[in-house]
Amino acid sequence: MTFQKESVFNTAKTWIKDIGQVIRTEIDQPRQIDTKTHPNDLVTEMDKKVEQFFAEKIRTEYPDHQILSEEGFGDDVKALSGTTWIIDPIDGTMNFIHQKRHFAISVAVFHDHIGEIGFVYDVMGDVLYAAKNDEGAYKNDERLQSLDEKKNLTESIYLFNTLWTTENNIVDDKKIRELVKTVRGVRTYGSAALEFCYLAEGIADGYVSFTLHPWDFAAGAVILKEVGGVIKHANGRDLTFLTQEPLVAGHKDVVDRTLTHYIELK
Numbered sequence: 001m002t003f004q005k006e007s008v009f010n011t012a013k014t015w016i017k018d019i020g021q022v023i024r025t026e027i028d029q030p031r032q033i034d035t036k037t038h039p040n041d042l043v044t045e046m047d048k049k050v051e052q053f054f055a056e057k058i059r060t061e062y063p064d065h066q067i068l069s070e071e072g073f074g075d076d077v078k079a080l081s082g083t084t085w086i087i088d089p090i091d092g093t094m095n096f097i098h099q100k101r102h103f104a105i106s107v108a109v110f111h112d113h114i115g116e117i118g119f120v121y122d123v124m125g126d127v128l129y130a131a132k133n134d135e136g137a138y139k140n141d142e143r144l145q146s147l148d149e150k151k152n153l154t155e156s157i158y159l160f161n162t163l164w165t166t167e168n169n170i171v172d173d174k175k176i177r178e179l180v181k182t183v184r185g186v187r188t189y190g191s192a193a194l195e196f197c198y199l200a201e202g203i204a205d206g207y208v209s210f211t212l213h214p215w216d217f218a219a220g221a222v223i224l225k226e227v228g229g230v231i232k233h234a235n236g237r238d239l240t241f242l243t244q245e246p247l248v249a250g251h252k253d254v255v256d257r258t259l260t261h262y263i264e265l266k
């Protein structure tokens with residue numbers, strides 16, 4: 001099956017902008033908030049509505065494509081052969097609920113195992129990060145520059161959920177605190193998808209997370225690759241984009257140093 005990259009890109013972009021406008025219009029409406037695996041794992045009627053919007057559009061327009069998504073309207077995707085949409089309808093649901101900003105729609109399209117298209121839409125800021133494989137990454141109409149040739153960890157801004165500095169059963173928190181002390185500064189924005197875009201913009205240099213799913217990082221990975229950034233499994237290998245995976249992302253020097261000195265999975 002041939003993949004119509006340009007046409008899929010333009011169609012996805014229109015859908016993202018359209019549903020983004022709906023979210024902005026309804027941002028102050030009362031929310032129906034439910035919890036999933038624990039009291040801070042939140043989902044709203046809007047997460048579901050947005051995912052359903054994409055699922056219906058894709059099934060009508062591209063009936064042979066599969067969907068890998070967070071809120072249950074997708075398929076049970078076992079392999080990235082053919083064309084697969086990897087969708088997070090709202091990345092940063094806690095921000096969406098509490099702060100009403102700094103959340104994103106994340107949409108990637110993979111074809112035969114390759115990330116061909118990535119979109120991360122900062123809905124309230126109306127900033128669309130977009131990339132096509134080997135054709136560069138854009139922030140609205142502005143092309144993102146390649147990352148600097150070299151980057152020292154001591155001059156890096158690091159992004160992550162500060163929970164990783166506290167005792168947890170996934171990673172050695174002592175090493176993460178060493179990382180915090182080594183880097184220039186740490187920021188936590190609460191939307192992984194947007195954080196990958198900040199890495200791509202070069203306004204932050206490193207990112208670690210150990211519990212993200214493909215819908216959190218697939219679009220960001222496509223965007224980051226276009227500026228020479230990297231995203232790796234915490235074991236140093238490539239990500240599968242099929243399951244929950246611990247990962248390190250950012251400038252290649254920062255990722256290398258982090259993997260070598262600061263990550264010890266339990």
Ligand code: 2AM
Pocket residue numbers: 041088090091092093094161190191192193211212213216
């Ligand atoms: P979400 O809002 O789509 O759930 C917040 O630090 C980031 O982590 C967001 O990208 C958020 O995505 C994601 N996240 C939230 N809860 C999570 C969980 N229980 N496991 C893994 N990632 C989570």
Ligand code: CA
Pocket residue numbers: 041042070093
């Ligand atoms: Ca969620």
Ligand code: CA
Pocket residue numbers: 088090091092192215216
């Ligand atoms: Ca997410």
Ligand code: CA
Pocket residue numbers: 047070088089090091092093
């Ligand atoms: Ca989500």
